[in-house]
Amino acid sequence: MKKRKLEENIFKALMIISLLGVFAALAGIIMVVAVKGLSSLNLSMIIETPKGGYYLGKEGGIANAIVGSLYLMAGATTLAFIISLPVALALQKEYLSKRFADFTRLVLDILWGTPSIVYGVFGFVIMVYLGMRASLLGGIVVLTLLMVPIMVRAMDEAIRLVPFEMKEMAYALGTTRVETTFAVVLKQAMPGIVTAVILAFGRGIGDAASILFTAGYTDDIPTSLLDPVASLPLAVFFQIGTPVPEVQARAYAAALILLVIVIVINIIARILGWRFARHIVR
Template structure:
């Protein structure tokens, strides 16, 4: 009896330790970034593009990277959403249901989900070389779209599958087509889940560096066309960290704080929106 109690106590201790480690890592990440990054953070960082000698520690900011990242992630998320929604709806029972093709598509999505972003980057760049496209906003958006498609489709597929069958049957009983039911009933009912999935994909898109390392390029200017190279926050952090100057490295930490704040806001907005929209769905 005694031994069993001890075992219980030991494992409960280990479990609490595990949770503490997880919570502690999050706190430690936020604390260290705040401590190192906040002193270097100022208004110029978010309102100016780099001036001459910025990477040697002179004036300027990383507005180019902030705007660039928003362009990249927004473009990719819009494209990925259009494709993913079509695929997720098509995976419903009334379209392809449980056929072999559906199984194959889901396997393909699982594999795509697992493909490292650097592989998307290298593949994308090889294709771009072949087609004669330079590193540009367009290239970055295309590669990020590929990266986001499996994340978004899998999330949407799950949301769509949760829609009660009765609801769809009620809709079909009124004589609707599959398209009408998909968009007027399923998509509307799934809206909170769809928003969460889209914001999740946007967050992944804005934070990824490896896929756009070769495909988006880097520039101190804000792009004016799809064919201009574009800067991005993760790469701004990476490049500033790579300079030998402490002032510039401090700006890398400050840039990381900006990126973290963006990610945090996305997560908060996602929670608020989901809660608010959930009121409008049929329970």
């Protein structure tokens, strides 16, 4: 008996240690980025674009990257949403055979797991084929490709949670499939759909590998879809590699901004999930 108790306690202790380790990793990352970032973050960093001699540590900020990231994400999130919502709705069992829907889910899972660098390479090939150079448009398209599987799978999860009895009630009243989809399913699944969009946004904004070749990098804020565009993750990546401490400081600031955006997005998604959940019939 004693031995069994001992085993129990040993494993429980190990579990608590590893859990604390995970929490410590999270706290550590936030601390490191916050301490490093806050000391180098100031107003001119946020509102100024790089000036001459920027990469030697002179004047300027990372406004180009902040605005660039927002442009990229605004375009990519909109496009991905327009593609994802119909796909997620079409995966319901009323429309297609279960086998085809399940096959598509599997394909989406595979796409979801595909490394973002592969998307980047694929996007670059397409752009070379079309004779485009690195641009805002290219970045938006590749980020859309990256975000669609994430968004569809998350939306699909939410839509599948709508009880079938509820749809049956609608059908019993004589509605067609489309009417039920829009009047019942969409309303019921709305919080899940919003959360899906937000989560995909969070994944998209932090991704650097996919836009490395497709969006390029520039010191200016783009004025057209065909201009290259800077982005926060690439700002971190390029500036950490320079030997000048002032430039590295900007990498820390960019990382802090990125981290804050991602954490805020997670919190918003969570709160929305709770708030909407109250209005839903379960």
